[in-house]
Amino acid sequence: MVSACLLGLPTRYDGKSKPHSEVLKLAEEFVLVPFCPEQLGGLPTPRPQSEISGERVINELGQDVTDEFHRGAEISLKIAEIVKPWMILLKSKSPSCGLRKVYDGTFAGRLVNGMGITARALKSAGYHLITEEDLPISSEPRRDPLQ
Template sequence: MKKILVSGCLFGWHCRYDDGDIPCLDERFLQWKAEGRLVPVCPEVFGGLPTPRPDSQRVGDKVLACTGFDVTAPYEAGAIEAVRLAQENEVAFALMKEDSPSCGSTYIYDGTFTDTKIQGQGRAVELLREAGFPVLNENMLDQAEMLLKEQEK
């Protein structure tokens, strides 16, 4: 049975910067969860950041908190841990939370803290892709379902 790396907030963990979650309630996702396929990860928490924590956004190669504090090091550590978990569990792909400075796969916030999104990827997604893992987001479950079927042939 192929596994899927998944953002902790989609899995149902209260690990977002605001201590919230955004659980994915799609029946396919819930089925994968019931089957034990999902490997949850929160790169921010796994990198040592608390919950709740100040909102952070990518600015070039850095990650800055809304307070101006540079939080690049814990984001990097969490991204490395996400890759380690993906490799250890031989995941088929990762399903990550869009817009996040760690987990965004097509869009992230632009670093101005004005709710402006730009094309880009979070640091964990960047490292996962560099390691050869396909990365999708919660809006791509049709593609995820097809990819899982292909990899299980």
């Protein structure tokens, strides 16, 4: 599974994508399942930018979108249960997909240590998570988790 925007799908808040050359290379060799938690949670595209602020997720208009973010995480988990991915590749710094750092909730471009809402849920469920910053993968990835 992979954050859809990394595969060039226009799912980002600004209606654009964030294609990554190493992710596109992986797509030549592996079956990748794209998903976008924010769209799955019912948010429109384009949409106002959001950041995590404490236990809530607030967009740049001051609207609370916490429920939509959690719904997106729940549906992403359901997809993972169906797909059973050997790895999930997430877009760094996103309030949904970010794995190590997220923006601090002030919309001032400041990063803090933390995980996006969907990344947290996937991590808690035990999935192996990386971001595009970890590519290229140094060792040969397993093709089948049952092997």
